[in-house]
Amino acid sequence: MFVALVHIHIKAEYIDPFIAATLENARNSIQEPGIAQFDFIQQADDPTRFVLIEAYRSDDAPARHRETAHYLKWRDTVVDMMAEPRTGIRYQYLLRTSPE
């Protein structure tokens, strides 16, 4: 298992539709067998900044995620809402305390 932190910065006028689209994507993504966690968080002191915490069960799970209808819909819906390109960084777990 590993985790990706995806940092997203949205134009201020798109906060509400971005949240709606991303909630829909996250709720579908957590149903994928390859995804163990898909948390969606908003920065407390800057509501235009978000992070997705995506825990994957296998190396091929991200590619399968990017083939799903819900991911493709989300990607196309939010592309013009972004203030700058999103960044995804992969990490390995040294300690995972989230029970499954």
Place this chain on the structure above:
Amino acid sequence: MFVALVHIHIKAEYIDPFIAATLENARNSIQEPGIAQFDFIQQADDPTRFVLIEAYRSDDAPARHRETAHYLKWRDTVVDMMAEPRTGIRYQYLLRTSPE
């Protein structure tokens, strides 16, 4: 509940002792009643970079965490290992998919 992402950049010669000290702190921290999650992750393409994913149950839980013996020991142990000051950013959950 809310979450803090703490980004830490360590001097390369301290990777192993930093991991040992932080595992000890994380394993003690997850026992605190105010802490729901305390994941410790290492960047895949840069082993000197780490993130702590700290989920707190209440607003006063971080202050109580910083009063614990294990936090104070960790803080003093790792202070000289850091390549730059660590940054902690607070987020609210829009969707938390990690079961407790």
